[in-house]
Amino acid sequence: GAVVSQHPSRVICKSGTSVKIECRSLDFQATTMFWYRQFPKQSLMLMATSNEGSKATYEQGVEKDKFLINHASLTLSTLTVTSAHPEDSSFYICSAFTFTDTQYFGPGTRLTVL
């Protein structure tokens, strides 16, 4: 149980375009999901907390207008990187929080902006 999926696994886009990444909890409902960013050889950096039915909470330094988060249902959260630039290239990972106080992570999405 507690499987989290992400789609797409890899995406390459041109500078200036927007990219949407989906995060789904497959066998449980998650009122709270989290979005992380990970640079090569570094630990995970929390970007925002996604709450079902309400606005996301962003960490300090994360631009909410650039990284749009929508948590429209108990099993789906989306992260849209708007007007992507090469410096946005990174590994984006979502996680879902379960009632057991445990977070389960998705497999990640590798974003490359040309």
Added chain:
Amino acid sequence: TQLLEQSPQFLSIQEGENLTVYCNSSSVFSSLQWYRQEPGEGPVLLVTVVTGGEVKKLKRLTFQFGDARKDSSLHITAAQPGDTGLYLCAGVGQGAQKLVFGQGTRLTINP
């Protein structure tokens, strides 16, 4: 701000040796989780420790939560090449849901 100091950040040892990874903080956590991450994949949960002084074993891996719930350790016995990976500790603050991550330990086990 809660911080988790994880050490060592890099460790390369020979197959068969033992090793310990530490996570320390001045803050109290309601629980602490250990993850393992392979390149290009998301972290996979190894264990969650909740009670101060708790010890959990997963085959050759032993996890311990400090009595004061401020620190934790991961001990691997007779390391094997398949143990190679990035190990992450992460704590849940009291009354919070956000995870605070350590810097990670990149472990390499040489045959």
